[in-house]
Amino acid sequence: MSTDSTQAAQRILDLRTELDGHNQRYYVLDQPSIPDAEYDRLFRELQALEAAHPDLISVDSPTQRVGGAPRAGFTEVRHEVPMLSLGNAFAEADMLDFDRRVREGLADDLPPGDLFGGGAEVEYVCEPKLDGLAVSLLYVEGQLVRGATRGDGSTGEDISANVRTVRNIPLKLQGSGWPAVLEVRGEVFMAKAGFDALNQRQLESGAKPFANPRNAAAGSLRQLDSKITASRPLAFCCYGIGQVEGELPDTQLGILQTLQTWGVPISLELYLARGIDACQAYYQRIGAKREALPYEIDGVVFKVNNLAWQRELGFRAREPRWAIAHKFPAMEELTELLDVEFQVGRTGAVTPVARLKPVKVAGVMVANATLHNMDEVARLGLMIGDTVIIRRAGDVIPQVVQVVLERRPLDARAVEIPASCPVCGSHVERTQLVKRSKGKESFSAGSIYRCVGRLACQAQLKQAIIHFVSRRAMDIDGLGEKSVEQLVDLGLVQSPADLYRLQFDQLVGLEGFAELSSNNLLAAIDNSRKPELARFIYALGIPDVGEETAKVLARSLASLERIKRALPEVLTYLPDVGLEVAHEIHEFFSDAHNQNVIEQLGQVLDIQGQGELGAEFAACTTLAGLLDKLHIPSLGPTGAKTLASKFGESLPKLLEADWLDLRQTLSEKPANAVREFFSVAEQRERALKIEAQLREFGMHWESEKRVVAGLPLAGQTWVLTGTLELMSREHAKAKLEALGAKVAGSVSAKTHCVVAGPGAGSKLAKASELGLRVLDEAGFVEQLQALGVTP
Template structure:
């Protein structure tokens, strides 16, 4: 009997830890909060009845413990320094110049870009895989020991998910309360007759300083890691490697972090992160740009105040509370159904805001928005406004839930949700809304830049039957007499419109590729494809695999491009535009390909190189027929080890991957066989 109880306890612990990981690390919960609570209560009951099977690492101890009398001050082994702040892209580029000058390097560096969470800085230390203590940042040298409350924080597991933990791993990150939890917390406070908290950050800071951990747990504080402090028995080559390792250990990290070569690419990705702020359920007050390489961080070091290898690109947060008067659906150029909140006009950062996108059905459900709700609307850095959260404590009961339509509101056609995605789309190819929005994008400045073909004119021409496709734009010159019969289209206006259309015929091919409205293909990706293949026809010939190998394209964009050019609809569009005489590009002159000694081989490069930059070595590998990969696995054929090769070299040796030098790789162009680091030819 006791053996069966022990097994049930162990199984419950594994199951609860799995659900904690799914919820906090992978953001894809499988069960409801109620079902999770039932599992936890069953575990607590069994442990209480059989204390001999209790363990300090049990997930039942995430919320528990006795109140303490006060806080102890603890000295950080490595100081938790502050970050220098800048407020414009010019200052970010100055940071890059400063870093490269300090390192005496002319070539671009690899930077990571991540959200700067507006929470409370926290350090969590694990000893031999077990959670040991948590300390606030304090003055950077010394902080308060809040271990009793940190045990209740979602995202700080009581033990790391590994059988070979490091001796010491100090993880630094941000404690915060999610906007959705904060809305519920305010509503509960108002229900008890208390004054609601002003903002999530203050509520988080207060939760960490409560003497009773059960009270702290009620605020549902979470944790996202973004850095490391003191460690023993573990080493990381790059920041991206570090974050990947954390997730494998069961610790959630700041989302959407990627590495980019050069500050311009980093800033471009930063702009994408800013545009996606609406999808986050936590407060953000900037971006953090970091040198990806840990070796370079060591070289750069720190001033007495802050590290030299990172910078915070911050913005002012402008917020206001207003009411949602209505919610409507807008159908976009790819058929996407986008809910739009119509707001009671409110001034934010000097402009009047009356509309805000709610983006998609999932976002609408996450926010829990109802018509009539009071909501917090934010313009971070004066960008497009978005709804941050609902003021649930302000609800009167008169608010109305919005029902997302089951059919397209424009044409009545069927709608489907993207497989594995969040967007709901109208699949009727003849939907008038899709035609209207597609033509608007086709004529926009970022695409074909057709002067005089704005949305009002497009709607007029569609309504009169002149526009049913992109190619129809270039057929308007043959219908001038009929066009002059339209209202508000005189001879001069028509002359200007036709001149703008004629001028667009010679636009660069990448603009035409952008204008085709292929999913996931924006102006920057279109330019990459144009530079690589030269002509639209050459792009259309490529396999999905060949497109995916192009730097900055990848499998998602490649699949979308390939499917467009293989589909009958796509082929028809291209044939019509070819007949219209648009610029399809110029063939790229290339040298003979030569031998392919790395045909079918997967190569990983690690450490500092002397003959190549990172982009050059990838191109070199590609030219020899190989595939450049970023991670070592059993499928890796060669690891090119430069100076200061780190964990990837260790992993390659562990897996038996052939390790070669940069010189070996260079000589492969002449067909020389690779030589492993012991000097023995693979042949």
């Protein structure tokens, strides 16, 4: 071998070792140590070297995960050790019975119970039951030589080319000491995020989306074209072994931990429980965090830890006596779609709702399910009378995930959107989507149908009032949904402003309103007459404007009048306000009906927190920035700066410039673009109008700059967790935000401090793990006082 070939062979070996290590850290340990770009550079270098030296390519190279040419079909694989299924437990009694049978089967081996009659306890290895496809991976001398499906337990299909594309399956075992022959068994699955992304790609390409992650994983792994498998976000988790020629530990847990040292991924939730009570507690813990797990599970698997005891217990029929799967209540069930009705929401959206033949799903009786919108109805191909699959996950609203076409009755009826609002009879129209880019707008049909009745529609009025009085909005205690519906139905409230005109005589005697509750409600309404500007903006229910955006608007523009009149381009100078949201805000305040409602509210409310423009926004703009926001074709930020400098930071001078002035400043294409853009009178007027408003608000580059008073916690991220006893979480959040801090809902390495009250759980644990600063409530109060803030 020449010197060049020797060097190439060594570099290829080094790259493979390095990339294998990065794959282990990224896909198995979830602890990447290099950026994706650096990984890609190393990978491309390996690809180039192998292309130049094809004789040095080996099957365990990271480059061989991309898949090969399609095959005609799968060959059969006979399992030397059968891949048996597990028995199932569906209730606590089933688990108690399983443990009793295990202890009876091991009566001669178990130590005696205690003096108080307690029986001897068995150690069980516990782990979540992944909802995927069982596979077998055969390693010979540490090399992956074959992958197979479980099949019927005795015979499966050879899917070697496909399992090689699964990123966290080691093509070569790490370390040393592995048996000469080692069969690893586990589950190939698809994480929830990967499944959602895959379905989005399916929809964008016009392909049919998958019904659930398990179907997606199974379908991906059984592709004859392994390149398709390689493109799917699959992962593997080991749960045991099959055929072995060599030495391994004598416990289930010991084997799994040893496999992990060789690079085989195992469950991060693996747990050793002593006795059935500990098993039941683990089942409850995993059930509680089921929705937070990044993958789907359908139960918990329990296995006797001692391998000698496993052998002694043996098997019955086609399942081991030493293991069981305690299943969670079913999350999917079949039922019949009886009808589709339409509900009207706060913004007038007319939403289809499935009325179902009642069926129990995940332990809850379900009679209704969301259909989202008519595009979803079309995607499902749904007809009234169909048999459908209903899915319910945790507290998520049940949804229809699939139609069973072979059960469709002959009299099935199409689902049609009503022409008139089912509540008020107003016209129902389909919304339009507006896409804005480089100063241009394009329109397409939206997925939402909307009633045009606004507050004349009782459904919209009720939802608008419910939002208006909610705790995070105007915070009017005593006005629940039923009370709001009653007031609207009786005609006592036809606008949010009518709440402030309610009298005692109108309330007392209504359902739920005695003398005390009537007085309490009137007092709560009266106490809300002086809302902070941010609360008022949020209470208006502007589309896409949540609490945080409302706070940004109030803190930045500091005036309802400025917010009402702000042009979209001006709003985009504010943090976290994009062009689409800016247009939503501008269109809301431009609407005559909304103007009337706000005017009425202005007569009964005294809005607080208004004053001068936020100091950081005084003189915050430049002419170059304004030109950039106009999205003039072919004019980038650098060209905009050149123009602004050339014309003395004066927009009028720029507008008066002739072709020669422009051509001396810019190259031909952007100069032509600027000239053509401003030759349109409407666009000239828009630019001047934006500049005039920037000047009026004090944001213009010629406006007076103001000193920004530094907030002591500016730039810091805090997290609140647990129960605070001296103040509410909302109160604590408001104090922190007033000091300049951002209050986040999750803990990360960027978190500055965590305030932990009694009952703090995973967030406190993560903060401790990351070594973050943690304060109890007393320490938090001391911190506030030290910063001059009254708790």
